[in-house]
Amino acid sequence: MLSRKELFKDTLKKAAHAWKRTVELHLTEEEANLLRLYIDQPGYVDLHWVMFVPAIKGQGTEEQQKKWLTMAYKFQIIGTYAQTELGHGSNVQGLETTATFDPSTDEFIMHSPTLTSSKWWPGGLGKTSTHAVVYARLITEGKDYGIHGFIMQLRSLDDHSPLPGITIGDIGGKFGSGAYNSMDNGVMRLDHVRIPRDQMLMRLAQVTREGKYVHSDVPKQLLYGTMVYVRQTIVADASRALSRAVCIAVRYGAIRKQFGSKAGGPETQVLNYKTQQSRLFPFLASAYAFRFVGQWLKWLYTDVTQKLESKDFSTLPEAHACTAGLKSVTTSATADAIEECQKLCGGHGYLNSSGLPELFAVNLPACTYEGDNVVLLLQVARFLMKTVSQVASGKQPVGTTAYMGNIQHLMQCKSVVNTVEDWLNPAAIKEVFEARALRMAVNCAQNISKAPSQEEGFEAAVAHVQLIIVTKFIEKLQEDILGHGVKEQLQKLCGIYALHLIHKHLGDFLSTGCVTARQGSLANERLGKLYAQVRPNAVALVDAFDYTDHYLGSALGRYDGDVYSALYKEAWKDPLNETVVPDGYQEHLRPLLKQQLKLSRL
Numbered sequence: 080m081l082s083r084k085e086l087f088k089d090t091l092k093k094a095a096h097a098w099k100r101t102v103e104l105h106l107t108e109e110e111a112n113l114l115r116l117y118i119d120q121p122g123y124v125d126l127h128w129v130m131f132v133p134a135i136k137g138q139g140t141e142e143q144q145k146k147w148l149t150m151a152y153k154f155q156i157i158g159t160y161a162q163t164e165l166g167h168g169s170n171v172q173g174l175e176t177t178a179t180f181d182p183s184t185d186e187f188i189m190h191s192p193t194l195t196s197s198k199w200w201p202g203g204l205g206k207t208s209t210h211a212v213v214y215a216r217l218i219t220e221g222k223d224y225g226i227h228g229f230i231m232q233l234r235s236l237d238d239h240s241p242l243p244g245i246t247i248g249d250i251g252g253k254f255g256s257g258a259y260n261s262m263d264n265g266v267m268r269l270d271h272v273r274i275p276r277d278q279m280l281m282r283l284a285q286v287t288r289e290g291k292y293v294h295s296d297v298p299k300q301l302l303y304g305t306m307v308y309v310r311q312t313i314v315a316d317a318s319r320a321l322s323r324a325v326c327i328a329v330r331y332g333a334i335r336k337q338f339g340s341k342a343g344g345p346e347t348q349v350l351n352y353k354t355q356q357s358r359l360f361p362f363l364a365s366a367y368a369f370r371f372v373g374q375w376l377k378w379l380y381t382d383v384t385q386k387l388e389s390k391d392f393s394t395l396p397e398a399h400a401c402t403a404g405l406k407s408v409t410t411s412a413t414a415d416a417i418e419e420c421q422k423l424c425g426g427h428g429y430l431n432s433s434g435l436p437e438l439f440a441v442n443l444p445a446c447t448y449e450g451d452n453v454v455l456l457l458q459v460a461r462f463l464m465k466t467v468s469q470v471a472s473g474k475q476p477v478g479t480t481a482y483m484g485n486i487q488h489l490m491q492c493k494s495v496v497n498t499v500e501d502w503l504n505p506a507a508i509k510e511v512f513e514a515r516a517l518r519m520a521v522n523c524a525q526n527i528s529k530a531p532s533q534e535e536g537f538e539a540a541v542a543h544v545q546l547i548i549v550t551k552f553i554e555k556l557q558e559d560i561l562g563h564g565v566k567e568q569l570q571k572l573c574g575i576y577a578l579h580l581i582h583k584h585l586g587d588f589l590s591t592g593c594v595t596a597r598q599g600s601l602a603n604e605r606l607g608k609l610y611a612q613v614r615p616n617a618v619a620l621v622d623a624f625d626y627t628d629h630y631l632g633s634a635l636g637r638y639d640g641d642v643y644s645a646l647y648k649e650a651w652k653d654p655l656n657e658t659v660v661p662d663g664y665q666e667h668l669r670p671l672l673k674q675q676l677k678l679s680r681l
């Protein structure tokens with residue numbers, strides 16, 4: 080119910096308080112991240128910690144890191160990540176802001192030459208950030224060397240006013256009433272603003288005092304390293320958001336009753352309807368699947384970072400493909416699922432007090448930020464096409480594409496499934512997912528060789544990413560899992576996750592010859608049985624997420640199930656209910672009613 084200004088001020092207040100507690104309690108970086116997570120309100124601090132600091136860590140020299148990170152860690156400066164412009168977001172190489180080296184003063188001149196070169200979207204830029212990593216085309220000795228990162232001070236550290244030559248503001252209200260409106264996404268124009276040469280982030284390349292451009296020995300793709308890092312964290316965010324929506328819908332489904340009463344008996348809990356289960360339980364399974372793949376991705380990212388530190392860049396393309404693909408598939412699935420959870424809760428799901436509209440609005444932009452989901456899947460497709468061509472030339476693929484090395488078998492195998500029970504076998508499931516992904520990638524590579532097109536391979540990329548998620552779920556179940564019966568429940572969810580994908584993408588599985596129509600219908604039969612088996616534990620499986628009522632913020636998802644009292648109480652809190660007779664009655668409603676009454680008497 081807060082206005083945009085109040086909401087923004089509230090964000091500033093919460094962030095300042097969180098920082099105070101972080102210092103008082105000597106929280107570690109990881110603990111401080113958790114604190115921000117539970118504040119659960121997008122704000123400038125996200126950009127500071129999740130993008131500004133990592134960009135300096137990844138692209139700054141040791142000396143630059145020492146200088147800037149010391150201030151950033153103490154919040155003496157607040158930073159953002161200013162990459163996207165009004166005219167270009169996905170196409171990073173198309174950015175127009177210029178950084179022209181002036182050897183006479185040893186400075187870069189930062190400039191926005193066109194309207195479309197205005198920086199547009201960076202979080203915290205609008206009203207808060209004092210500094211930014213700004214991406215601009217580096218021009219020296221008359222030559223354009225493409226996009227590089229520069230640290231710029233934007234606002235005075237005394238009175239917060241923009242520095243000379245910098246025009247800066249907020250880009251305006253966004254989708255939903257609360258949601259991302261707590262963030263001051265900003266616009267910025269630069270008018271020949273001078274910064275010292277040593278504010279170019281120089282780990283990837285340097286400009287010498289004389290203006291010579293010098294490459295360092297790290298690959299230029301490290302310029303995109305911050306995005307790899309953030310995409311990895313977004314997978315965990317997606318899993319969390321999905322599990323919140325599912326928790327609300329499952330708990331409410333156990334409370335809500337409609338129909339089914341014969342002779343005055345109790346009505347049916349809506350969660351018992353098979354149509355409800357077939358819509359909701361795949362989301363429950365996906366919430367677990369995304370959590371496990373998110374944990375694995377964090378491991379992969381840590382591993383690649385360690386390798387990069389010792390100058391081993393070999394796993395960077397795979398890390399890029401995995402983070403891009405998983406960010407894309409998990410955030411798209413999550414946004415769709417939250418929307419569906421609203422429908423699963425019927426009319427009450429549409430109320431703000433259900434918590435679902437806010438959850439949807441705040442997670443929807445994850446499909447766009449840190450890379451539009453389609454654009455990112457096309458990057459995965461590009462990686463797959465390269466891998467297929469390497470396999471064709473006899474190179475053994477590794478990591479998540481290792482299955483492609485089994486090309487002889489996977490291109491012609493037939494699924495071993497013959498009965499409904501055979502679909503319980505993880506090896507049988509994995510084989511059909513591998514065969515589908517490989518065959519789609521090979522088909523795509525063949526099509527591209529006939530008619531090259533950038534956009535081919537989107538579906539093959541989806542198939543590959545889904546294979547990764549299924550595989551990581553299966554691998555998780557090979558670990559020791561504590562708790563009586565927990566592993567059995569997770570096995571059922573793993574089955575649901577995989578089989579619902581076969582059901583959803585049956586066209587792919589049939590057209591690539593990975594399963595027959597009969598096997599497809601056996602998979603559906605198995606899925607129905609799994610839904611029935613999961614039903615008795617569905618509430619426990621969402622309770623296991625261990626969310627407090629406060630964090631869930633939903634009248635429908637309350638732990639105690641006292642849904643109707645909560646809805647009733649929430650309704651009375653609405654500002655419209657502050658007066659019995661509404662504002663506007665005297666001006667608009669009363670005259671209308673009186674006039675109509677008069678007319679009716681004529």
Ligand SMILES: CCCCCCCC/C=C\C/C=C/C(=O)SCCNC(=O)CCNC(=O)[C@H](O)C(C)(C)COP(=O)(O)OP(=O)(O)OC[C@H]1O[C@@H](n2cnc3c(N)ncnc32)[C@H](O)[C@@H]1OP(=O)(O)O
Nearest residue numbers: 115116125162168169171172300303306307399448449450
């Ligand atoms: C606790 C609270 C948590 C809060 C969490 C908050 C999250 C933050 C929320 C919001 C903030 C949002 C921030 C942003 O949105 S920042 C802006 C993000 N922008 C993008 O993601 C732009 C998307 N575009 C791109 O990534 C790229 O430009 C591209 C991949 C589309 C490039 O395409 P193209 O022009 O074809 O490529 P290039 O010539 O530039 O490079 C090709 C080469 O490089 C490889 N490559 C591309 N990206 C990467 C990468 N990230 N890492 C490694 N390698 C990469 C690519 O594969 C090519 O390699 P090649 O085939 O070998 O040539």
Ligand SMILES: Cc1cc2nc3c(=O)[nH]c(=O)nc-3n(C[C@H](O)[C@H](O)[C@H](O)COP(=O)(O)OP(=O)(O)OC[C@H]3O[C@@H](n4cnc5c(N)ncnc54)[C@H](O)[C@@H]3O)c2cc1C
Nearest residue numbers: 160161162163167168169200201202444447448449450453
């Ligand atoms: C809430 C929010 C916060 C953000 N925060 C930041 C930030 O802090 N810093 C920052 O720098 N940026 C930020 N951004 C910007 C964000 O990164 C970009 O919006 C995003 O990368 C998408 O780029 P775009 O807007 O140019 O979309 P476009 O690329 O213009 O996309 C428009 C449409 O074209 C399609 N398309 C584009 N290219 C292709 C292609 N090659 N093939 C097929 N289809 C294509 C897309 O799929 C999409 O449907 C933020 C955005 C949002 C929404």
